[in-house]
Amino acid sequence: MNRNRLALLGEEAAECVRQSEVASFVEELRGFTWDGKPTVEETTTAAFDGQPIAVPQLVNEFWTSRQRAAHSLHEISYRACFKPQLPRFFIERLTAPGDRVFDPFSGRGTTALEAALLGRLPVACDINPLSRMLLEPRLSPPSLPEIIERLHEIAWSSEADTTDDLLVFYHPDTLRQISALRGYFFRREASGDLDRIDRWLRMVAVNRLTGHSPGFFSVYTLPPNQAVSLDAQAKINVQRGQTPPQRDVARLIVGKSKSLLRDLDEQARRGLARVGSAAQLVTRPAASTPEISSESVDLVVTSPPFLDVVDYAGDNWLRGWFCGIDPNKVQITMAKRPEQWHDAMRDVFLELFRILRPGRFVAFEVGEVRGGKIRLEEIVVPSAMGAGFEPRVVLVNSQQFTKTANCWGVANNRKGTNTNRIVLLQKPNA
Ligand SMILES: C[S@@+](CC[C@H](N)C(=O)[O-])C[C@H]1O[C@@H](n2cnc3c(N)ncnc32)[C@H](O)[C@@H]1O
Incomplete structure (x- = not known):
């Protein structure tokens, strides 16, 4: 159901439509099979305000490059980037063409580029100016x-x-x-x-x-x-x-x-030209993006920095030299302790709550860190609830990483992360 049709309904009816949208999305995931494997249902348990919170957790190989190849324009390397299949999964199911899709921790711009390739309007933010330099040219590629x-x-x-x-x-x-x-x-x-x-x-x-x-x-x-x-x-x-x-x-x-440019045919070029010119790209801390209007975004798909797992400043020093960026002036979020990370993410959720339309979703990707001892999804749930979001489901994409398939550049599961865990959150209607 797209925005225009929802606008024609009364608020109460629109709320019913959204609830059935969530229900049918979750049902689709429950019934999902890949390679003969059915979805396994478990529970993520978190705590908010001293109360236990149980969120359905669905495990399967929901998106992989085996299911669908990514567009060649994505092939720009970036530390801790996710695969384009991840944002595509949510963009296709939770938005319509013309909707605005936002990533507050944009990195190389995977969400924004995939949104643009799907005819959605990209909105992207990253604290590092390098991020915009990597994304913007691919939204209007020269010949x-x-x-x-x-x-x-x-x-x-x-x-x-x-x-x-x-x-x-x-x-x-x-x-x-x-x-x-x-x-x-x-x-x-x-x-x-x-x-x-x-x-x-x-x-x-x-x-x-x-x-x-x-x-x-x-x-x-x-x-x-x-x-x-x-x-x-x-x-x-x-x-x-x-x-x-x-x-x-x-x-x-x-x-x-x-x-x-090898996958970019004339039709894709025309599509990008249409939506690329309406892209909104900002270089800011994700917790403060005043350029982005309130209630102007239809979906957020993002992956934040995981505690202090990746040293973005250190990894990008040479790129920074080339582009005239001083990495020491880029205030990347590096939270050593889970409590610090909870608070930093809550500030981001407050901002996302402001800019998201009521009833719409945030797909927030986290990984297993510190050898699986810390489950960030259990921190995301209370942090997002503190900003007013309702947790709907945790999706675990249990994909076998291979060395080449792994953007982290690590070949084992001890460093970095080995599964994508996405907490799907909804902004309730007022
Ligand atoms: C896990 S990466 C995101 C990768 C992205 N999903 C992609 O596919 O390229 C996290 C990003 O968050 C950015 N970042 C770190 N702290 C930030 C902050 N406070 N506000 C906005 N961006 C931040 C980093 O520069 C990095 O690009």
Whole structure:
């Protein structure tokens, strides 16, 4: 049922429709089977105001890349990103085309891009300016000829500020090209000339800075979303007996651009152009987004920082250098203790409550952390209830992670998280 039809009903009737929407959503999940496996029903038990709260917990392989491939435009690496199939699952079921879908911890922009590809209007927030730099260009991608033409216009041998420290990652000639490109972006930004083609080039370059194959600008290092320190890279070089090889930066940018654009046909391009221009992207703490109007969002799908599991500032230092972002000035939420995390998330829930339309949903993804000793969903329930939300169901996507399928860049379950757990919350009608 979309918003326009609901608006035609009286408030009471609309409430009945929403309740039956939740009931039919939960029933669909109960009846869901994948690969012959039925959904298993358990209970998540939390406490709010001294009272026990029991929330139905449904376990199955609800979304996986085996069920549906993700669009190539998503293939930008980012620490702790989720797979596009996760937001798609909720967006398809809980919104209609034209609805506004919000992610307050947007990261590489998985929710926003998937929403746009599904004809919904993306709204995204992240405290790190890098997030917008990674998302915005993919909402209005240039064509390959535009990309190639612009790369020809860049003065690759121009004098540019650089630092020799970075020679642990790059061949001197590659570092000269990277520095020329970086200087070009800074000049275009300062003069107000940075356009969508430049933004695309910057986004691709950020994603080619470091990695573990010849498709990246650097010598072999960690995956591109986890830049190691200069000292650690010097050690890797000694251990592997390697020196940074020469790379052709422009050629690698063209290669990655081709790969990102491979699924983008004319119809998808027109669809993105329609909704991408209405996107609202903000760089802010998630608990304070005054640019986003009250009761203007139809669905939230998000994944917050999990306690202090991921060091976003440390992992992104080299990307920050390239983009002119000082990671120390980005106040990322790093809560060491569960109580601190509860309070930080409650402040975010209060803001989400303000901007969400009555009766609409938040799908809040958390993982198992500290070896499964802390179940964040049990903290999410009271934190969200403290802001006025009603917990409806906890979905556990019990997918077998493989090394390549795992955005966390870890191959075992001890570090990071091994299941997606989504707490589905509803804002009641007034
Ligand atoms: C788990 S990641 C989200 C990844 C995202 N789902 C994706 O697919 O890329 C959490 C994000 O929260 C951001 N973040 C941390 N503290 C924040 C805050 N207080 N307000 C907004 N964003 C914050 C981090 O910069 C990081 O991008």
